Amino acid sequence: MAKPVRIAIIPGDGVGGEVMSEALPCLDWARSRGRSMETISLPYGASHYLATGETLPEAAFAQLRDRCDAVLFGAVGDSRIPDGRHAEEILLRLRQGLELTVNYRPCRPLMPGHGPDLDIEVFRENTEGPYCLQGSTEPGRAVDLAIHTEPAIRRLLQAAFQRAATRSRPLTLAHKANVLKHGHGLWVRVFEDLRREHPGVAARAMHADALLCALVQDPTAFGVIAADNYLGDLISDLCAAYLGGMGVAPSISWAPHRPFRCSALAEPVHGSAPDIAGKELANPVGMILSTALLFRHLGWKAEADALEGAVKDALSDGAKTPDLGGTLTTAAMGRAIRDRLPS
Numbered sequence: 001m002a003k004p005v006r007i008a009i010i011p012g013d014g015v016g017g018e019v020m021s022e023a024l025p026c027l028d029w030a031r032s033r034g035r036s037m038e039t040i041s042l043p044y045g046a047s048h049y050l051a052t053g054e055t056l057p058e059a060a061f062a063q064l065r066d067r068c069d070a071v072l073f074g075a076v077g078d079s080r081i082p083d084g085r086h087a088e089e090i091l092l093r094l095r096q097g098l099e100l101t102v103n104y105r106p107c108r109p110l111m112p113g114h115g116p117d118l119d120i121e122v123f124r125e126n127t128e129g130p131y132c133l134q135g136s137t138e139p140g141r142a143v144d145l146a147i148h149t150e151p152a153i154r155r156l157l158q159a160a161f162q163r164a165a166t167r168s169r170p171l172t173l174a175h176k177a178n179v180l181k182h183g184h185g186l187w188v189r190v191f192e193d194l195r196r197e198h199p200g201v202a203a204r205a206m207h208a209d210a211l212l213c214a215l216v217q218d219p220t221a222f223g224v225i226a227a228d229n230y231l232g233d234l235i236s237d238l239c240a241a242y243l244g245g246m247g248v249a250p251s252i253s254w255a256p257h258r259p260f261r262c263s264a265l266a267e268p269v270h271g272s273a274p275d276i277a278g279k280e281l282a283n284p285v286g287m288i289l290s291t292a293l294l295f296r297h298l299g300w301k302a303e304a305d306a307l308e309g310a311v312k313d314a315l316s317d318g319a320k321t322p323d324l325g326g327t328l329t330t331a332a333m334g335r336a337i338r339d340r341l342p343s
């Protein structure tokens, strides 16, 4: 029998736990179809930090890195920790410590007739740029450093070029090299290198400000969009709006160079949504579609297709949470999706 896949489960804060509760039965469903999997639940998040002083202990990180294959993550963020220290030491530590360079955020309509007929896939670099968290604050002066390195840029852009080539989609690099001459200048140089190596891909680099205007005017003109960590964060939230908002957008990050056993992290694009947490209002679709992306990453294509299909069927049948104009609770939406899964 194949060795079981080991998945670390981190629900995190706010709606993270609520939407994770609807993803876990989807793992059980995959198991019931013969997928061999072990899960390990980890308590890290704001409440654990406030109770114990621990964010993500180094020993726990090392175990996860060396003994798990992937992480399924809810969200972090809590107003009781205004400097967001735990979010940095948990989520950014996972992204950076596991070298999960590629953050993939697809944006495709979830039901027929729902918004423009777009097919956008954002490839966001996930470990560098201003997220290196180096800087300083003095009275009246503040500095945030942004570090960009060629290996990470190349890995991210290679993944984006490959995807554009495989799917015959146009590729656009978002950058501001007209101002950020050093960091984004490097992005453009690596992009031009790879463009020469991929003559079959319709690739162009665009200033990010002009790109955003064009993206709002006609999102159907875009295919794969590659960006650094900061611009990719902004662009992917804009794209989520086309799908119906933050509640439905999925993501997965991976390490193409596979430096460690644990080489993927699936999480919705949204955060802990404190404004709706505890009210059963959260949409579990982003979390469940992230679970489908994890299945696909693991090579479980039939389960990934079925889960995405069940989400589309539920939405097309009118099952919706309030963010999409419906009345279902988080749990009822989760059930509506699971009811449409094949046995």
Ligand code: NAD
Pocket (backbone or CB within 6 Å): 015, 019, 074, 075, 076, 077, 078, 084, 087, 091, 246, 247, 248, 267, 268, 269, 270, 271, 272, 273, 274, 275, 276, 281, 282, 283, 284, 286, 323
């Ligand atoms: P957010 O994504 O939590 O919420 C933005 C808006 O989207 C809110 O109106 C919220 O109600 C709505 N929303 C989010 N998830 C939803 C869902 N599942 N269903 C329905 N509506 C949903 O972003 P924010 O308010 O800017 O940040 C809140 C906290 O989350 C902050 O601490 C922030 O740092 C953190 N955050 C964490 C992640 C993450 O863990 N990956 C991502 C983004 C923000």
Ligand code: IPM
Pocket (backbone or CB within 6 Å): 076, 077, 087, 091, 233, 269, 271
């Ligand atoms: C996201 C979030 C995070 C980010 C925050 C919580 C650090 O906005 O996952 O998109 O900026 O990457």
Ligand code: MN
Pocket (backbone or CB within 6 Å): 233, 234, 237, 269
């Ligand atoms: Mn974000």
